Amino acid sequence: MNASASSSPAPRRAGPIRIAITTGEPAGVGPELTAAALAGASAHWPDAQFVVLGDSALLEARAKAASVDWAAVLAHQPVQVEHVALATPAKPGKLDAANGRYVLALLDRAIDGALAGEFDAIVTAPLQKSTINDAGVPFTGHTEYLAERTHTRRVVMMLAGTGARPLRVALATTHLPLKDVSAALTVEGLVETLGIIDHDLRHHFGVRLPRILVTGLNPHAGENGYLGREEIDTISPALAAASAQGIDARGPYPADTLFQPRYLKDADCVLAMFHDQGLPVLKYATFGEGINVTLGLPIVRTSVDHGTALDLAGTGRADAGSLIAALDTAVSMARHRRAI
Structure with missing residues (x-):
């Protein structure tokens, strides 16, 4: 661990690499990109398992919008869903501050699991900062929040x-x-x-x-x-x-x-x-x-390089390339970390 982190490194896990995915802003493209990226998980990442954090019904609906057979993914790929209920139903492209704390709950669950050694890495879909701030929680961004929650002085x-x-x-x-x-x-x-x-x-x-x-x-x-x-x-x-x-x-x-x-x-x-x-x-x-x-974190975290793309949410037109690359990198980083 580098000198900037005051928390201990997350424990090393045995067995398959286990990745937590936070599905981000429910009105954005995160849920459907997650479904699309995981459709071929066993072929892309044969040594990994994925835990998708989000509302089960939301994921099923957005997978359908992306032309992904979500039931088949869960049946035949190394993917499971950990249900976290929305505060209020989410509509594609329509932000609702009522779900701001839901988004943070996904992130908190992933961070806590990674710190405990339950997950080898976390991959975050995009969130909408304004939704969290409108929910009454001061929030600057993923990077700063991860530093605060892991007690890391500098990331x-x-x-x-x-x-x-x-x-x-x-x-x-x-x-x-x-x-x-x-x-x-x-x-x-x-x-x-x-x-x-x-x-x-x-x-x-x-x-x-x-x-x-x-x-x-x-x-x-x-x-x-x-x-x-x-x-x-x-x-x-x-x-x-x-x-x-x-x-x-x-x-x-x-x-x-x-x-x-x-x-x-x-x-x-x-x-x-x-x-x-x-x-x-x-x-x-x-x-x-x-x-x-x-x-600089005591855990591995990767993410996409784009935002919530509210205009594309629910259309099936969003490109999962960046999320697939983030998953690739998270798995690779977890492998290197285990080899140390």
């Missing part, structure tokens, strides 16, 4: 594509107004973030010697101080400190030129300074097949 959001050499982009800050980013960047925080990335790439992704490329904050990486001093006063000292700890982190590089194949070909991850500096590039390159991974 790192990383989005990734799939493939033989996937593009991975981690964030030094997450859901902050742009005006607050500079003040949130510290030498200590960046060193800790780099340590988390290095640790998890080694232990959960099987990268033997991770190489991390780091962006600057300002245009042209500060232009030697003429366009800002964060690169000189904060980022460069953090890179020096990380290097002294044996972490191969390089930069700071101008973000507008870093995302080119000639720079990325030998990189295992890019650390961007803020949300919209790194993620537009990642999503442009991988949307529909990208995933979200929370690094």
Whole structure:
């Protein structure tokens, strides 16, 4: 476990890899994508079992909308449903604050099970933050909630594509107004973030010697101080400190030129300074097949790289590619974790 987590790592399980899936916002595409992704579970993941957390009737209805024979999936695939009742019936595309606490109940059940060693990993379908906030629960996002519930002081959001050499982009800050980013960047925080990335790439992704490329904050990486001093006063000292700890982190590089194949070909991850500096590039390159991974937790968590797609809910037109990739990654991370 990295130094940022105050809770103990989840116990290791024996037997088949067991993955909990939270089906997310009931008015969104999460339930039907779950059904579609699991239709061929035994062929895709022969060593895994899946526990779907959600309302049974909702899952059956949305599976039908996605042209999935849900009864056949439950009968012939390594899939079971743990029923959690909706607070009120859910209509596709129609948000209802009454179900905000239902969404949190799914997430809490998955987290508690993972911490207890019941699940090797959790995979989260998209939720709607506004629904939870409208239910009277202050909520910033999955990443922050997972950190709070697992008593982890610092976590790192990383989005990734799939493939033989996937593009991975981690964030030094997450859901902050742009005006607050500079003040949130510290030498200590960046060193800790780099340590988390290095640790998890080694232990959960099987990268033997991770190489991390780091962006600057300002245009042209500060232009030697003429366009800002964060690169000189904060980022460069953090890179020096990380290097002294044996972490191969390089930069700071101008973000507008870093995302080119000639720079990325030998990189295992890019650390961007803020949300919209790194993620537009990642999503442009991988949307529909990208995933979200929370690094630094005592448990394994992956998710899709898209939102609730309320306009597609119940239509059967939503693409399950990102959820399938998230399940792939969760199973792979669980395998690496067991091998440690």
